[in-house]
Amino acid sequence: MINTLIQGILLGGYYAVIACGLSFMFSVMRIINLAHGSLAVAAAYGLWLLASKFGISPFAGLLIVLPVMAAFGWLLQRFVLERSARGGTLLPILTTFGLSIVIDNLLFEQFGADTRSLAPFIGNLSYASWQLPGHIFVGKLAVMMMATAIVILGGLQFFLSRFALGRAIRATAEDPDTAGLVGIDARRVNAMATAITMVTIGIAGAFLAMRATFSAYAGAPQLLFAFEAAVIGGAGSLWGTLAGGIVLGLAQSLGAQLHPQGFLIGGHVVFLLVVFLRLFRSGVPTFSKIRAFFLRSPA
Amino acid sequence: MTFPSNGTSIERWTTSSRLALAAMAMALVILAVAPAFLGAGMIDRMTALFIYVILAAMWNALAGFGGLVSVGQQVFFGLGAYFTIRLADAGLNPFVALFVAAIVTGALSIPLSLFMLRLKGGEFAIGMWVVAELVHLLVNLDRLIQGETGTSLISLNVYDSTTRRATIYWLALIAMAALLGTLFILMRSRAGAAMQAIRDNEDAATSVGVRVIATKRLLFVLAAFGIAVAGGLWLATATTFQPKTYFSVQWTAYMIFMVLVGGIGKFEGAILGAILFFVIETFFGGTGVWYLIGLGATAVLFSLYLPHGLWGEIERRFGLQLLPVGYRLTLPDLLKDKR
Numbered sequence: 158m159i160n161t162l163i164q165g166i167l168l169g170g171y172y173a174v175i176a177c178g179l180s181f182m183f184s185v186m187r188i189i190n191l192a193h194g195s196l197a198v199a200a201a202y203g204l205w206l207l208a209s210k211f212g213i214s215p216f217a218g219l220l221i222v223l224p225v226m227a228a229f230g231w232l233l234q235r236f237v238l239e240r241s242a243r244g245g246t247l248l249p250i251l252t253t254f255g256l257s258i259v260i261d262n263l264l265f266e267q268f269g270a271d272t273r274s275l276a277p278f279i280g281n282l283s284y285a286s287w288q289l290p291g292h293i294f295v296g297k298l299a300v301m302m303m304a305t306a307i308v309i310l311g312g313l314q315f316f317l318s319r320f321a322l323g324r325a326i327r328a329t330a331e332d333p334d335t336a337g338l339v340g341i342d343a344r345r346v347n348a349m350a351t352a353i354t355m356v357t358i359g360i361a362g363a364f365l366a367m368r369a370t371f372s373a374y375a376g377a378p379q380l381l382f383a384f385e386a387a388v389i390g391g392a393g394s395l396w397g398t399l400a401g402g403i404v405l406g407l408a409q410s411l412g413a414q415l416h417p418q419g420f421l422i423g424g425h426v427v428f429l430l431v432v433f434l435r436l437f438r439s440g441v442p443t444f445s446k447i448r449a450f451f452l453r454s455p456a
Numbered sequence: 457m458t459f460p461s462n463g464t465s466i467e468r469w470t471t472s473s474r475l476a477l478a479a480m481a482m483a484l485v486i487l488a489v490a491p492a493f494l495g496a497g498m499i500d501r502m503t504a505l506f507i508y509v510i511l512a513a514m515w516n517a518l519a520g521f522g523g524l525v526s527v528g529q530q531v532f533f534g535l536g537a538y539f540t541i542r543l544a545d546a547g548l549n550p551f552v553a554l555f556v557a558a559i560v561t562g563a564l565s566i567p568l569s570l571f572m573l574r575l576k577g578g579e580f581a582i583g584m585w586v587v588a589e590l591v592h593l594l595v596n597l598d599r600l601i602q603g604e605t606g607t608s609l610i611s612l613n614v615y616d617s618t619t620r621r622a623t624i625y626w627l628a629l630i631a632m633a634a635l636l637g638t639l640f641i642l643m644r645s646r647a648g649a650a651m652q653a654i655r656d657n658e659d660a661a662t663s664v665g666v667r668v669i670a671t672k673r674l675l676f677v678l679a680a681f682g683i684a685v686a687g688g689l690w691l692a693t694a695t696t697f698q699p700k701t702y703f704s705v706q707w708t709a710y711m712i713f714m715v716l717v718g719g720i721g722k723f724e725g726a727i728l729g730a731i732l733f734f735v736i737e738t739f740f741g742g743t744g745v746w747y748l749i750g751l752g753a754t755a756v757l758f759s760l761y762l763p764h765g766l767w768g769e770i771e772r773r774f775g776l777q778l779l780p781v782g783y784r785l786t787l788p789d790l791l792k793d794k795r
Contacts, residue, residue, distance in 0.1 A: 188578075189577070191527065191578075191581070240760050246577045247577065248759050248763060249578075250525045250578050251712060252756055252759040252760060254581075255712070255752045255753070255755035255759065256752070257752075258709055258748060258751065262748040262752065265745055266745045266746070377705060380582070381582065381585060384586070385586065388579070418597065421593055422590065422594070425589055425590035429586065429587070429590070432575065432583065436575075443579065
């Protein structure tokens with residue numbers, strides 16, 4: 158039981174990493190990016206390609222993949238998202254959904270139906286563990302993911318409050334026109350924010366590929382996990398997204414204990430419960446709280 | 457709220473719209489007797505077209521008129537098929553089961569709407585997807601379905617293939633005509649005016665006393681029912697039920713493609729989109745992955761460069777109104793605002 162809880166909490170680290178990009182992008186551009194999961198899978202394929210074809214370790218591979226993701230994010234904002242966001246709130250949903258179909262099927266076209274994993278390229282990291290008292294084993298990769306989640310979330314918060322670009326992003330998100338009056342180029346700032354989001358998506362993709370197998374159509378579940386973690390967490394503080402990830406991880410781990418198919422069911426049920434309870438308590442949609450989390454000035 | 461109604465309804469009709477309605481009635485009559493001339497393969501394809509029109513019209517009702525973009529409409533498609541199997545297994549005639557299943561699905565969508573409709577924009581879109589995934593997993597738990605292996609609608613076997621094919625064709629035609637007719641009448645009713653007000657500006661609609669949630673619920677339930685009918689009909693043509701196929705997000709992708717290309721929020725747009733999708737599928741469906749890439753890319757391009765779709769363009773260029781819905785046509789100055 159304690160083992161299940163610990164594994165569930167650590168799994169939450171992965172969900173926090175993948176959720177933070179989705180939340181960040183929403184908080185700045187007010188776009189819920191439905192291609193989020195597909196982009197993470199694309200990054201995973203990139204790392205897999207570098208490792209299997211050129212023998213580049215996935216960690217070194219990140220030095221190549223993350224800048225590529227960032228550049229792609231810049232282009233994505235400039236040529237796709239910017240235009241679709243002008244058409245109201247519904248259009249970006251349709252655009253990014255279409256984009257996810259294109260990405261998924263291009264990956265399938267290119268890499269076929271085989272499942273892949275980065276596990277063979279990272280030594281024994283995918284299964285190495287530390288033993289805790291009471292026959293509990295804690296995976297080294299899981300701990301690494303949790304640490305990364307804290308660093309990314311904390312880092313984003315620090316960046317938004319302490320750096321000029323971070324403040325410009327917050328200002329643009331609040332009111333692009335007024336930000337423009339004080340010399341902030343909203344287009345450039347939004348493109349930078351998308352680039353930053355894509356870096357976090359790239360890291361999430363790396364973890365996805367290291368901890369399990371993935372295939373061309375693995376993007377949709379990743380999007381749903383990210384969304385569930387973001388909504389369950391509801392943010393409000395640095396720990397919101399992390400807590401959301403952990404609750405999701407716990408629900409899935411406990412669900413898996415109850416029934417062979419319970420892993421996913423557990424996560425979905427907890428998500429719907431949270432939505433249900435929250436709506437009847439406040440009626441406030443969650444993502445507005447997430448915006449407050451990222452955009453709030455530091456205390 | 458006062459509308460200058462009082463006998464102005466006649467002015468909604470233009471010559472072109474009268475002709476369009478007459479043409480549609482003619483088309484329905486021709487389609488109704490068509491099985492006598494068509495080969496088996498053609499009958500099946502036409503049935504598929506009717507199902508696509510239903511899917512497009514229902515998704516358009518929800519997204520185009522209610523402003524509710526859902527990426528989880530496959531849940532109703534899957535449930536329509538699932539309940540058909542369940543009811544047929546309990547001994548109900550499969551063709552009757554198909555419509556009872558849709559009613560059950562529509563009824564289930566009422567409690568679901570109570571909390572899903574309070575989500576906004578993207579939260580609603582992905583939230584519905586989560587619901588679809590959850591329902592898919594739960595259906596898999598049913599012993600009768602045997603997990604992803606699925607099962608088939610065995611009770612259809614009592615009909616010989618010609619009778620079966622023709623019956624499904626007519627049922628699909630009737631369902632399509634009835635659902636389009638219902639939507640058309642609904643759009644021209646008081647609820648229709650509310651819907652179009654919501655579509656144009658939800659906040660403004662609220663401020664003039666439109667019951668936004670009630671109107672959206674009406675659309676949500678209608679779309680759930682219509683899509684469930686489509687799911688049941690699809691099951692009747694395919695006979696096998698594999699949860700993975702019926703609860704696939706691909707169905708919603710098709711609906712989005714049809715509506716985006718045809719023209720979101722246009723009654724005629726969904727029909728046009730479904731016909732186009734049908735033609736594209738007929739010619740390129742065999743190319744598999746590239747076909748899907750093409751659909752996705754086209755959807756992206758339309759959303760970016762032609763967000764009102766082909767029908768929106770036609771309407772704008774030629775000032776054409778084939779099937780006038782709602783009151784705005786009686787007020788020429790309001791019509792100009794729409795442009």
